[in-house]
Amino acid sequence: MMNFQQSFKGAKSAGTLYLVPTPIGNLDDMTFRAVKILQTVDLIASEDTRNTQKLLNHFEIETPQESFHEHNSGLKLSKMLQFLAAGKAIAQVSDAGLPSISDPGHDLVLACISEGIDVVALPGASAGITALIASGIAPQPHIFYGFLPRKKSEQVAFLTEKMAYPESQIFYESPHRVAATLTNLLAVYGDREVAFVRELTKLFEEYRRGRISEVLASLETHPIKGECLLIVSGSDAVAADEAADLTDLEAVAALIQAGEKPNAAIKKVAKTRGLVRQELYQSYHDL
Numbered sequence: 001m002m003n004f005q006q007s008f009k010g011a012k013s014a015g016t017l018y019l020v021p022t023p024i025g026n027l028d029d030m031t032f033r034a035v036k037i038l039q040t041v042d043l044i045a046s047e048d049t050r051n052t053q054k055l056l057n058h059f060e061i062e063t064p065q066e067s068f069h070e071h072n073s074g075l076k077l078s079k080m081l082q083f084l085a086a087g088k089a090i091a092q093v094s095d096a097g098l099p100s101i102s103d104p105g106h107d108l109v110l111a112c113i114s115e116g117i118d119v120v121a122l123p124g125a126s127a128g129i130t131a132l133i134a135s136g137i138a139p140q141p142h143i144f145y146g147f148l149p150r151k152k153s154e155q156v157a158f159l160t161e162k163m164a165y166p167e168s169q170i171f172y173e174s175p176h177r178v179a180a181t182l183t184n185l186l187a188v189y190g191d192r193e194v195a196f197v198r199e200l201t202k203l204f205e206e207y208r209r210g211r212i213s214e215v216l217a218s219l220e221t222h223p224i225k226g227e228c229l230l231i232v233s234g235s236d237a238v239a240a241d242e243a244a245d246l247t248d249l250e251a252v253a254a255l256i257q258a259g260e261k262p263n264a265a266i267k268k269v270a271k272t273r274g275l276v277r278q279e280l281y282q283s284y285h286d287l
Helices: 032-040 049-058 073-085 105-114 127-135 152-162 178-189 212-221 237-244 248-257 262-273 277-284
Strands: 016-019 043-046 065-067 090-093 118-121 142-147 168-173 193-198 206-211 228-232
Touching: 016 105, 032 090, 043 049, 043 073, 049 065, 065 073, 073 090, 073 105, 105 118, 127 168, 127 193, 127 206, 127 228, 152 178, 152 262, 168 178, 178 193, 178 212, 178 228, 178 248, 193 212, 206 212, 248 262, 248 277, 262 277
Parallel strands: 016 090, 016 118, 043 065, 043 090, 142 168
Antiparallel strands: 168 228, 193 206, 193 228
């Protein structure tokens, strides 16, 4: 059944869930509307109440909080819905940026829509989009993936599936894993344009723009820490030509070098290039 919401018109029998963005580093990025909503709602559902309390103290907001995160969302969801059904308003916030992106907010949004409860999103800070528009990488079209798989084999498999996509790609990454991820990107995507971004809106905000190999080399001379993003250019005709220069067996070897198991690499190359897998397998093993 279609859901039809008129956010600010008509009589309401239930409260409203507000999705309120918070600064990703610089408190001056908090909007007037966000402060007003946090001041006037009945409850703030916070990913981390301790972190959010610092924000509330800064803006002298006294609205009570309730923790709502990935480890307790199943237990708290029904309570939140009952609160909203009684005509109360809730503002949901994450630790930084837009809620419902990399936290359990989406579950609450779906539940509210299912129950006919209004969901109103406020515009505001978003690390991925903020980094993208200053990266020098084409801003549209783009795809946001968030955090990549941690295991090398899983990450390589994920990237292999996305390597031909023309869209610019946005990834979050830990500073401890950036070098490994760039190494995998180089092996799978080739030496594309990339922007490495860290500590957005903070004192040590930094952009490193260039080829993947250049940014990777810079990590050896200029170590990093803090919150990081990678903006990677999409596949284009030049990249496709470079990939085509590899023989079938060289393409298999490149995937294996990046951490893929031989049989999985053979399967992916065969699928990508329209080859008979068994024939490629025999060629690889010189049968």
